[in-house]
Amino acid sequence: MGRFVPLVASLGLLLPFSTNANPLDKRAALDTCLSTAGVPVFASGSGDYTQALKPFNLRLTFKPAAYAVPQNIKQVQDAVACGATNGIQVTAKSGGHSYGSHGLGGEDGHLIVDMRNFKDVVVDQTAKTAIIGTGGRLGDVATALYKQGKQAIAHGTCPGVGVGGLTLHGGYGLISRSKGLTLDNIIEATVVLANSTVVTASATENPDLFWALRGAGAAFGIVTNFKFKTFTAPESNIVFNYYVSPGSAQALSQIINAMQDFTMKSQPPELNMRLFLSSFTTFSGVYYGSRSDFDKIMQPLLQKMGLGNPGGSVSTNGWLNTLTSFSNGALEQAKVYDTHETFFSKSLMPEYLNPKAVDALSQYWNNNARNNQRQWYLLFDAHGGANSAISSVAGDATSYAHRNATFKMQFYDRVASGNYDSSWFPFLNGWVKAISDASPGVNFGMYINYADSSLSKADAHSHYWLKNYDRLVQVKDLYDPKKTFEGPQLVGS
Ligand SMILES: Cc1cc2nc3c(=O)[nH]c(=O)nc-3n(C[C@H](O)[C@H](O)[C@H](O)COP(=O)(O)OP(=O)(O)OC[C@H]3O[C@@H](n4cnc5c(N)ncnc54)[C@H](O)[C@@H]3O)c2cc1C
Known part of the structure; x- marks a missing residue:
């Protein structure tokens, strides 16, 4: 891999701006720098710019200092140099799906470097x-x-x-x-x-x-x-989707306890499954193996979950159809992406939910969620356990910190239209608190890919990266000592 000399630095465009100034005041200098370097941008106020600033989560919109759309690596380098020399924080954006709109910086005033042209x-x-x-x-x-x-x-x-x-x-x-x-x-x-x-x-x-x-x-x-x-790609995949209707908190606890026990101890690596709890509830997933093996594994689990023989579907699918079964639409995407939601979300990455925590979760569902008319859901993905490829990697082998998580739990509360009212935040915060209060001494991990915009910096660092955070700060000091790549919840922020 070759090294490129940054054009902007070679042009001597080191502009004398204080890094304490409001980043939006530096817009003109930044625009000049990008233009001189030949970095393509979406100009403020243009149709492309307005569209690109619509994040997936419409609850969190931000105003950047400039919006670069480079076409090659050299233009990415020049964009970064323009941000750094002007004291403006630089943020890469790929699909724009961050729950905290981190692809738009997660706050006003960043130089956004949109990677849409890097898709080969x-x-x-x-x-x-x-x-x-x-x-x-x-x-x-x-x-x-x-x-x-x-x-x-x-x-x-x-x-x-x-x-x-x-x-x-x-x-x-x-x-x-x-x-x-x-x-x-x-x-x-x-x-x-x-x-x-x-x-x-x-x-x-x-x-x-x-x-x-x-x-x-x-x-x-x-x-x-x-x-x-x-x-x-595996081609003969068993895709299942059962309809489940827990009638009480106790019934929900039985489902979760049985799933957790199975995932921790005996879920085979070929089986991936999730419980989607909402105004309707499904238990779904994919098994990469034969239908007869699937039945042998699934029937006893359904019994332990108290589900008997639930309605729903079990079908055999090729790879692309398997993906489509969970994609809520076609795989191939329109040139201009324009799907959005308005929501607040949280996550938990538990290694183990003790019986009191499971009961607290279920009681909260029974008392607070079932009657909630908004489009909330709680998704349990059973990704972990003894036989999972994720957990087989050592906790410090990568900076990803949640190797031991049995479940990836996503709490999501959205509105079909209009704004998300601040009076609704306690709904999900209360649910997570109920589980945490029943789990003394446990620092639950959380997943930054389900960014919780309500977390303080310190809480974000501690929950997203657990014991790996201190080493991350050391590496940050080596590669980005001036904190060019910043965001409200990123390492070093
Ligand atoms: C509808 C939906 C479904 C999802 N399903 C799943 C799922 O099945 N599994 C799962 O694990 N997650 C899932 N997620 C979460 C998803 O992984 C995160 O939201 C992810 O961060 C989105 O990446 P992005 O590039 O689209 O987002 P962006 O908002 O563009 O970027 C997210 C973060 O990554 C940084 N970043 C992006 N590109 C680069 C780059 N090239 N270089 C450096 N930094 C970069 C951004 O600066 C930002 O901090 C889902 C999210 C949504 C909205």
């Missing part, structure tokens, strides 16, 4: 690797991989999510228990650093950076592409 997918079918641009969206990436020798990587379910944010902070999906997180499959990354040089991060080149990128990437640079391990 090139498979080496012999080596079983793929170079994938970070600006690609998951549905397009899955389709492109499949077209090149039926290859695949492990990734999340929503086809509009960007490769960049998903991969740098985790990447759970419905093949994670045998193939790991998306970040577990990175071989190397091409990264533009804060000093606007470009480097490779891998197990052998800049290994400390490689460690940090895999769990906390946004604070360390702008990744332009990843080289991933791929696998040949």
